[in-house]
Amino acid sequence: MTSSISQPLIPTLDLQTFLTGEPKEQTQFIDAVGLALERIGFFVLSNSDVDPASIAKAYGTAERFFSLDTATKFQYEYPHLKGQAGFTRFGREQAKDAALPDLKEFWHVNRSSLQQPDHFWPQEVPEFRSAMIRLFAQLETCAGILLEACALYLDQPRTWLSEQVIEGNTVLRIAHYPPIPADAPAGSLRAAAHEDINFITLLCEATAPGLEVLTHTGDWLPLQAEPGQIIVDTGDMLQNLTNGLFKSTTHRVVNPVNPRGGRLSLPFFVHPRSEVDLSPYPACVARTGGTAHYPNLTAGEYLAQRLQEIGLA
Template identity: 25%
Template sequence: MSQSIPVLDLGPLQDGAPGALDRLGEELRRAFTEVGFYFVRNHGIPQSLLDDTFAAAERFHAQPLEAKLALRINEHNIGYMPMRGATTRVNAVGEVARPNANEAVFFKRNLPADHPDVVANVRFRGRNQWPAGLPGFREQVLAACDAFEGLGLRLLPIYARALGLPADHFAPFFAEPMYTLRMSHYPQQEPAAPENEYGIAPHVDTSFMTILAQNRIPGLSLRTQDGDWIDAPAPEGALLINGGMMLRRWTDNRFLATPHRVINRSGEERYAIPFFMDASYRAVMAPITADGSPGRMQPITYPDFMTGYQRANFHHAAEAAGEKVELQGA
């Protein structure tokens, strides 16, 4: 599988090599029409920063449950989600499984208290919740978010060329991109666990772009276009990137959102730090068609899409909306 997932090397582009952007665009188009994932090398994010961010995730989840629950996830999808706090429904692949066997904490752009969206309590534009008693944690999270966002913005011209568009096409849509850093903990799953229990059930992401730092503990697997599940490779020094429902919708279903899942039977505790990046909050994403004709889907914004998704998949969001959450197999 590692041979079939395209590897985009940003080195020639950074060096100003003639034709590098168009070549990368061709490689990205193949990645998203045949596989749905790609690796990126020479991405500019130091391995030490990634290692320190994994360590920060482990530090957070090592806290007593009471300390984590003090930051309980809110309507902005910011904060701590307890173990089995979500059931994959809207973006599920196959039958809905049991609640996901992971806990996670979510961070978004670090908005100041006087930001107009914070003052107006705009959905998904709240302030981050920070743990007490973890020196350096906040600084590490913000450094990771800055690094991942910077990479995502550098990749946008390649996405534009992959679609046959001018290199700067996406720039106005990502003036202040929405993003989420999720720090997940997957405890060891017992061999006797139910067959339909996953760390995260088979699903596709919601995002335009998901940047995934390589994990030394296995557990992530991808579904090929033939329907087979295979373990995700982890070449040293590369980041794994995929698209989700937003990318698929925005490209009028031309680009893939490939299913993946996590099962942790490694015998060790597993941590992950995926970074989900989307267009700016108020950007209107009208489908980009091959011939410029109207798309099959209506234009949409980030809050339009995410409000329904959150209510369907996250127990706290359904409860806030006054809906009953049914826990399969609970």
């Protein structure tokens, strides 16, 4: 079902009201973030301090990398890393419980790859490494601020969540959705309906539309960030920790009307460290009826389970 609902269902929030606003404005931002993640699991962020030039540079170098021939790209695929760093070929990832693989390829920058030698990175695009490392750092700073707002909404110490992601398994995905192949299986999508695995995701503006969010009424709501905006959503790990107070909402990337159109996107998946306990937090259990509805497990256990479910491990 395609929704006729307009985008304002998902609020747009100005980060500067939290960083530099009066106390009342800061409180309003905290409440708006919390309510958005409770009600739909998504919001749009403006004035994030992520440099638009850094995003543009990342897209420019990404386009050059993905235009390389297949054999060259395969040189940067590292199977032992289970898709968490380097290149992952087209059709390799499959959404949990989906019948068909996604119509995409991608490069992952994780924390360990930041320290990898030059030959780990695309030698054919020398600027790729510096562009992605710069964007990774800026998005990580922004994510830490947003997690502070989330913690305050949950009546926890300001750094409760942000401390859990320090040196965590965070990943910047450089996703490429090429033109739809003529032999693509019927029903296959650029990204089948899924929920993110992590704490929160920051999604820089994509180069073309396609993202859709499943609303509580069962409608698919198209969502496209304007230049300078970042789409933010809750992942399964934060949903688990908050006992479902924050919603991890189903979303997808649909195929374009023109099958020859390509698309690039830059989602930043913010993960806690592997040893972090994701068991429903008692204060959140109390706010959600007093009964834990999610399993007791660590972030490392959760990630390993989900990587198997999506075909990367």
